[in-house]
Amino acid sequence: GGIITQTPKFLIGQEGQKLTLKCQQNFNHDTMYWYRQDSGKGLRLIYYSITENDLQKGDLSEGYDASREKKSSFSLTVTSAQKNEMAVFLCASSLRDWGGAPSAETLYFGSGTRLTVL
């Protein structure tokens, strides 16, 4: 088995601040993801990465940067926090076979970082 560790668990920021969220996985998975979870809006993909130093934009990438420093870690930066913003950011990983194996698409999620902007 493995685990995905997200830090910090709670993040409080100020409007306009740059904030960084970190994610580590020991599954040895190739692909990592950042999703944003808002009540009533489901899980929306921000960025994903299929290998070290790769970055792919999701539907919600505007206002965010990401970095895949090594296979096991994937960080997300909120470039300018929005006032009164509240959301949970979920990191996930999968053993994605980009040759097309559909059964490999199971995502394993971390416990999340809860962001509050004052």
Add this chain to the structure above:
Amino acid sequence: GDSVTQTEGLVTLTEGLPVMLNCTYQTIYSNPFLFWYVQHLNESPRLLLKSFTDNKRTEHQGFHATLHKSSSSFHLQKSSAQLSDSALYYCALTDYAQGLTFGLGTRVSVFP
């Protein structure tokens, strides 16, 4: 792009009754992979079941779903709900181009 539509909002039911959560999808890909994820309170989402095969029933932990490509549906069912089934349920699909596309989620509350 891909989209997933689920039963909206909150589903409340009494323990022991059947539950069905609707999921329909849109994709141009002819062989999508469909998933149901479940998220209990204060936990992260985890896979409940998944399917790639048309008209084949998939079961796990008392839940079942059948992918019907003719109607683009993947409804989740359970014959007898338990208190522990209270959770947020997400339907999702992948066309292998990128990460999963999730629906908005359906919250289920089971009462004694």
